[in-house]
Amino acid sequence: MAYSRKESVAALAIPVLTTAILLYRVVALLQVALLNRATLWIAGPALLGSLCVGVVAAFGPRLLRVAIIAGCVLVLFDTSFSLVDLFLPHAVVSDG
Amino acid sequence: MADRSGAERPNGLTRARAYIVPAIAVVLATAARVGVVLPKWGVLGIFIGIAWVLWRLREQAAPLVAVFLSVLLIGVIFSPPYPKWLDEVIDTATGEQLAAGWAKSGGFDQELPIVLHLVFDEMMAAGAIPQEIPGAVELRESLYSLSDAFGMRLFDSVYARDFFSAISIPNVLNAEYRGRSATNEILLDQQSRVAENSYFDDLARRGYRTAVFQTTHMDFCANEQVALCETFDSYDPGIGREDGTDLRSRVIALLGTIIRVYEPSYTSSFASRVLYQASRIETGADVVLGIADRYDVQRFPHWFDRFSAFAASVPRGSHVFAHFLVPHAPYLLKEDCRVSGLYDGGYYLASRFPESEREAKRTEYYAAYMEQMHCVRSKIEQLLREVLARDAYKDAVIIIHGDHGSRISTGNVAEDLVDQDLIDNYGTFFAVRSPAVTPGIDCTFASLGEVFRRQFQPADGPPAQDHPLPVVITSRSGEADRVEVAMPKFGCAAAGVEPARPH
Numbered sequence: 001m002a003y004s005r006k007e008s009v010a011a012l013a014i015p016v017l018t019t020a021i022l023l024y025r026v027v028a029l030l031q032v033a034l035l036n037r038a039t040l041w042i043a044g045p046a047l048l049g050s051l052c053v054g055v056v057a058a059f060g061p062r063l064l065r066v067a068i069i070a071g072c073v074l075v076l077f078d079t080s081f082s083l084v085d086l087f088l089p090h091a092v093v094s095d096g
Numbered sequence: 097m098a099d100r101s102g103a104e105r106p107n108g109l110t111r112a113r114a115y116i117v118p119a120i121a122v123v124l125a126t127a128a129r130v131g132v133v134l135p136k137w138g139v140l141g142i143f144i145g146i147a148w149v150l151w152r153l154r155e156q157a158a159p160l161v162a163v164f165l166s167v168l169l170i171g172v173i174f175s176p177p178y179p180k181w182l183d184e185v186i187d188t189a190t191g192e193q194l195a196a197g198w199a200k201s202g203g204f205d206q207e208l209p210i211v212l213h214l215v216f217d218e219m220m221a222a223g224a225i226p227q228e229i230p231g232a233v234e235l236r237e238s239l240y241s242l243s244d245a246f247g248m249r250l251f252d253s254v255y256a257r258d259f260f261s262a263i264s265i266p267n268v269l270n271a272e273y274r275g276r277s278a279t280n281e282i283l284l285d286q287q288s289r290v291a292e293n294s295y296f297d298d299l300a301r302r303g304y305r306t307a308v309f310q311t312t313h314m315d316f317c318a319n320e321q322v323a324l325c326e327t328f329d330s331y332d333p334g335i336g337r338e339d340g341t342d343l344r345s346r347v348i349a350l351l352g353t354i355i356r357v358y359e360p361s362y363t364s365s366f367a368s369r370v371l372y373q374a375s376r377i378e379t380g381a382d383v384v385l386g387i388a389d390r391y392d393v394q395r396f397p398h399w400f401d402r403f404s405a406f407a408a409s410v411p412r413g414s415h416v417f418a419h420f421l422v423p424h425a426p427y428l429l430k431e432d433c434r435v436s437g438l439y440d441g442g443y444y445l446a447s448r449f450p451e452s453e454r455e456a457k458r459t460e461y462y463a464a465y466m467e468q469m470h471c472v473r474s475k476i477e478q479l480l481r482e483v484l485a486r487d488a489y490k491d492a493v494i495i496i497h498g499d500h501g502s503r504i505s506t507g508n509v510a511e512d513l514v515d516q517d518l519i520d521n522y523g524t525f526f527a528v529r530s531p532a533v534t535p536g537i538d539c540t541f542a543s544l545g546e547v548f549r550r551q552f553q554p555a556d557g558p559p560a561q562d563h564p565l566p567v568v569i570t571s572r573s574g575e576a577d578r579v580e581v582a583m584p585k586f587g588c589a590a591a592g593v594e595p596a597r598p599h
Contacts, residue, residue: 007158009162011162013165014165017168020169021172024169024179034179034180034182035181036182037346063151065154066147066151067147070146070147074142074146076165078362078363079361079364082361083135084362084365086129087138087139088135
């Protein structure tokens with residue numbers, strides 16, 4: 001299959017961007033120090049892993065690329081708007 | 097049938113076949129939405145729908161989505177709050193500097209005594225501590241001793257009307273402060289941002305200037321009367337190595353926290369299962385239940401030392417209000433306020449353990465909770481020694497209370513609870529020191545809001561309630577989600593006599 005460079009770069013970037021958005025949101029919310037060891041031990045592997053997924057999306061079969069991109073969109077939607085509320089509107093979440 | 101170019105035009109059946117996939121997606125999502133199939137099939141349906149749209153745009157899908165996410169990331173970065181780069185080291189001495197700045201920040205009415213108001217989340221009433229638990233008698237007696245040593249009046253049998261902090265505290269400070277106590281007059285849903293605050297407004301009318309110390313869990317600074325606001329960071333596991341936990345535990349705890357921030361979501365639920373299986377967490381000794389999250393118990397000892405330095409140095413005419421998320425779970429702190437590394441909480445035992453294990457678990461969780469209570473008690477003692485040594489505090493009003501009970505109980509639904517569960521969930525600590533209050537043990541059986549209001553007796557409020565108010569709790573039966581339940585008596589109100597005091 002022949003992909004354009006623009007398409008491949010974009011496909012590679014999508015999982016990395018998704019992971020970066022998820023991590024940044026929570027780090028800013030929790031005010032966890034970005035340079036402490038625990039944060040780095042999470043962010044580092046997460047971003048590396050997303051880069052690997054991005055490589056698969058960039059150079060793998062088109063069906064797999066579409067599935068990976070769809071998965072990233074779904075995760076962002078789920079964590080932003082909560083699909084749980086859509087399907088389980090009376091979910092009980094413990095809180096203080 | 098061919099078109100002008102000679103290509104075969106798709107017939108109706110061919111066109112219809114092209115929409116089979118989105119039709120399947122819609123059917124799955126709708127079936128899950130109405131409860132015909134499990135929610136996971138709905139998620140699959142949504143995924144198939146998104147994938148189908150992207151497939152139709154497959155030549156441009158990647159660039160389109162990449163541009164969208166890039167814009168989203170830029171927007172996320174430039175939306176406050178900004179992250180911090182380095183671990184914060186809390187310097188206790190800055191508390192005095194902060195107080196010096198506070199003293200210079202405006203006019204203080206020197207005729208007014210200091211009001212020091214501390215809320216310790218999940219601190220249960222002395223009379224509610226279950227006496228059959230090992231260590232409970234000693235804890236209860238230590239609270240009585242603390243109260244006696246500093247001339248306080250300790251209320252043994254006070255209870256909250258709701259066991260969610262973001263319902264209990266706003267009601268106590270607002271509607272119930274004005275004497276509005278009927279169920280249709282108080283909050284029934286959580287309100288983390290406490291902009292309306294009749295108590296703060298009343299103190300401002302009397303001439304006080306208010307300083308607030310809070311966590312990110314609840315925002316009391318939203319009220320316009322607050323002249324100084326300090327918000328403690330919600331969670332930072334990177335503070336030094338003296339906390340006693342190894343790097344692996346801190347990473348797991350932080351990852352569990354990050355995952356839990358995204359509750360409720362299927363992503364969070366799935367990631368939690370993967371985390372616990374991958375880290376092979378099986379025993380209670382190193383369980384991360386997702387409780388080590390927004391509630392920064394770990395940094396409480398440091399914060400409180402700094403807060404104490406501030407509180408001890410404020411001028412008269414100051415109202416200092418503080419909300420600390422201890423002894424709230426996780427029960428991280430040992431009796432000497434050392435962090436033990438155990439991230440765990442004891443709520444809703446019926447949904448987590450079989451009946452044969454519940455009693456043992458309750459004892460185990462209460463043991464950890466009581467250790468954390470001892471830490472809190474020791475910090476309160478340290479604070480009281482500091483402030484009462486100052487001349488400015490000679491006639492101060494000091495109020496210390498919780499917002500609900502330990503919640504180490506069967507659950508949180510009315511139909512599942514017996515009297516002991518209600519006491520565990522709602523029995524709330526309350527103590528006051530004031531020239532107008534006689535020291536001792538008070539066996540009044542009343543709600544937290546009612547007892548608190550009586551300390552200040554706002555001029556525009558109705559008189560004190562002559563009967564105990566019901567608690568409000570979730571119900572799974574009937575039309576109403578929340579129902580009223582009578583609170584059973586406990587502590588010295590139930591015993592009918594004042595408790596024996598240690599000598």
